[in-house]
Amino acid sequence: MPRTIHLTLDINGKAHPLDVEPRVTLLDALREHLDLTGTKKGCDQGQCGACTCHVDGERVLSCLTLAAQVEGRQVTTIEGIAGDDGTLHAVQKAFLEHDAFQCGYCTPGQIMSAVACIREGHAGSDAEIREYMSGNLCRCGAYNSIVAAVRDAATTIAAGQKAEAA
Amino acid sequence: MRDFSYTRATTIEDARQAALQAGSAILAGGTTLLDLAKCGVNEPDELIDISHIRGLDGISVGESEASIGALAKMSAVADHPLILKVYPAVAQSLSLAASQQLRNMATIGGNLLQRTRCPYFRDPATFSACNKREPGSGCSALGGVTRNHAVLGTSESCIATYPGDLAVALVAFDAVVDLGSRSVPVEEFFLEPGDRPERETVIAPGEVIIGISIPASAAARNSTYLKVRDRQSYEFAAASVAVGLELEADGRIVKDVRIALGGVATKPWRARAVEQALVGKALTEEVILSAARLSMEGAVAHGGNHYKIELAPRVVARALRTLGGLA
Numbered sequence: 001m002p003r004t005i006h007l008t009l010d011i012n013g014k015a016h017p018l019d020v021e022p023r024v025t026l027l028d029a030l031r032e033h034l035d036l037t038g039t040k041k042g043c044d045q046g047q048c049g050a051c052t053c054h055v056d057g058e059r060v061l062s063c064l065t066l067a068a069q070v071e072g073r074q075v076t077t078i079e080g081i082a083g084d085d086g087t088l089h090a091v092q093k094a095f096l097e098h099d100a101f102q103c104g105y106c107t108p109g110q111i112m113s114a115v116a117c118i119r120e121g122h123a124g125s126d127a128e129i130r131e132y133m134s135g136n137l138c139r140c141g142a143y144n145s146i147v148a149a150v151r152d153a154a155t156t157i158a159a160g161q162k163a164e165a166a
Numbered sequence: 167m168r169d170f171s172y173t174r175a176t177t178i179e180d181a182r183q184a185a186l187q188a189g190s191a192i193l194a195g196g197t198t199l200l201d202l203a204k205c206g207v208n209e210p211d212e213l214i215d216i217s218h219i220r221g222l223d224g225i226s227v228g229e230s231e232a233s234i235g236a237l238a239k240m241s242a243v244a245d246h247p248l249i250l251k252v253y254p255a256v257a258q259s260l261s262l263a264a265s266q267q268l269r270n271m272a273t274i275g276g277n278l279l280q281r282t283r284c285p286y287f288r289d290p291a292t293f294s295a296c297n298k299r300e301p302g303s304g305c306s307a308l309g310g311v312t313r314n315h316a317v318l319g320t321s322e323s324c325i326a327t328y329p330g331d332l333a334v335a336l337v338a339f340d341a342v343v344d345l346g347s348r349s350v351p352v353e354e355f356f357l358e359p360g361d362r363p364e365r366e367t368v369i370a371p372g373e374v375i376i377g378i379s380i381p382a383s384a385a386a387r388n389s390t391y392l393k394v395r396d397r398q399s400y401e402f403a404a405a406s407v408a409v410g411l412e413l414e415a416d417g418r419i420v421k422d423v424r425i426a427l428g429g430v431a432t433k434p435w436r437a438r439a440v441e442q443a444l445v446g447k448a449l450t451e452e453v454i455l456s457a458a459r460l461s462m463e464g465a466v467a468h469g470g471n472h473y474k475i476e477l478a479p480r481v482v483a484r485a486l487r488t489l490g491g492l493a
């Protein structure tokens with residue numbers, strides 16, 4: 001008999017009740033149990049970054065995180081970063097503008113990683129972006145456009161913050 | 167991944183008690199444990215999640231030493247302004263490891279206890295022989311693909327490389343692991359495989375890492391971590407070195423130097439012979455090259471990893487040139 005545990009996960013600001021086996025990862029909970037399939041499964045072993053989500057605002061790999069570990073923490077997925085009215089996040093816009101994908105499979109993970117990378121202050125130069133985005137692989141090799149999109153979004157976000165402060 | 171039960175520990179004492187049970191395992195960031203559970207290398211019955219215990223993630227840098235709690239995240243230590251200033255090699259060993267996502271998850275305690283990346287060890291479904299996994303079963307790496315296996319500290323039973331970066335920097339600067347009831351120098355914490363490769367550290371069942379401390383030194387302050395690998399980022403070391411250097415007041419003669427190697431040995435490897443060959447000498451290209459060669463004293467290659475015997479001394483020499491202002 002599989003043992004299930006009852007969890008309530010805070011995902012994109014909403015409480016999601018869930019009955020799962022303790023071994024279920026956050027990635028599988030999102031995709032298989034909560035119908036949040038924006039987060040992708042690539043390697044399922046921590047090696048590709050496709051499953052990147054935010055936990056308490058920090059980027060992590062949902063394939064190496066148990067759903068049970070994040071009860072009581074705030075989870076954000078790709079479905080939760082656009083505005084309530086559907087306005088795209090600056091990073092999403094930049095990925096569209098720069099055509100920063102081909103097949104798109106790595107893209108949700110790239111975008112979640114980039115949003116955090118900019119927030120951390122690790123998007124200061126192309127070299128820094130390459131280093132701090134290295135946990136997100138792209139089999140289509142869209143790297144140059146991804147770097148350009150992150151650089152552009154970082155500039156847009158910094159300008160927005162400046163305008164707000166003024 | 168086989169199913170297990172999941173419990174959250176609220177105190178260290180809880181964790182110790184629970185960890186005494188056969189079949190139980192401590193879960194911190196989970197980046198080693200869950201990965202190996204998926205590979206079928208670990209099959210725990212019960213996970214004890216210590217990541218919600220409060221007060222174990224502190225980072226403090228004082229006059230005489232730095233203390234880092236076992237639950238401090240790799241990313242927090244890598245970006246800590248005082249660690250960057252007083253122990254640059256330690257900060258770099260972390261920021262050059264894994265990816266930012268993994269560094270946000272992984273803890274300092276778990277980092278020390280990460281397991282080898284030996285592909286035979288990680289694949290029990292295909293390779294039944296692995297002395298580290300199954301004592302006495304043999305070693306599938308011998309005669310196999312050994313590009314990333316160790317050349318130092320190996321035995322007939324096991325040639326697996328210790329893959330971590332942080333522990334290399336810690337060994338160079340005489341850091342100590344705090345296990346609560348006892349403290350052990352990081353260098354003695356790790357064991358060579360000998361004929362018992364399943365035993366990697368001195369940690370006993372029920373023991374929990376509380377934190378680490380690193381003594382302050384002029385060498386630690388003037389230090390660097392150089393990591394050479396098959397791709398530029400997000401990769402384990404082919405060869406790496408933590409070097410710390412203190413010169414005499416004349417700015418020429420070596421007063422104190424610390425050198426430890428990663429990616430080439432079965433445990434984080436302090437290169438004392440190199441240190442001894444440098445102390446009291448002025449750093450010239452000749453002195454550096456002949457000392458760096460000593461880092462491979464006793465090295466044994468197994469096929470595909472022969473290049474490490476050439477590579478490691480060059481990595482040592484390059485780091486010494488950088489720190490000594492010769493680069």
Ligand SMILES: Cc1cc2nc3c(=O)[nH]c(=O)nc-3n(C[C@H](O)[C@H](O)[C@H](O)COP(=O)(O)OP(=O)(O)OC[C@H]3O[C@@H](n4cnc5c(N)ncnc54)[C@H](O)[C@@H]3O)c2cc1C
Nearest residue numbers: 194195196197198199263264273275276277279330331375
């Ligand atoms: C794709 C990938 C790339 C990587 N690249 C690098 C790299 O380049 N360099 C590098 O150094 N590392 C690298 N790592 C390894 C990574 O740094 C480790 O997995 C991580 O540091 C482990 O920490 P954790 O908190 O996640 O440990 P966990 O997985 O939670 O635990 C690891 C082990 O330690 C035990 N444990 C944890 N905490 C304690 C404690 N306080 N007391 C006693 N026992 C404890 C657990 O029971 C388990 O056996 C990589 C990992 C992955 C997946």
Ligand code: SF4
Nearest residue numbers: 284296297305324325
């Ligand atoms: S080198 Fe060690 S870990 Fe790898 S297969 Fe041989 S015994 Fe196992």
Ligand code: FES
Nearest residue numbers: 042043044049063
């Ligand atoms: S699916 Fe999580 S890192 Fe690849």
Ligand code: FES
Nearest residue numbers: 102104138139140
């Ligand atoms: S766009 Fe195809 S993997 Fe990145």
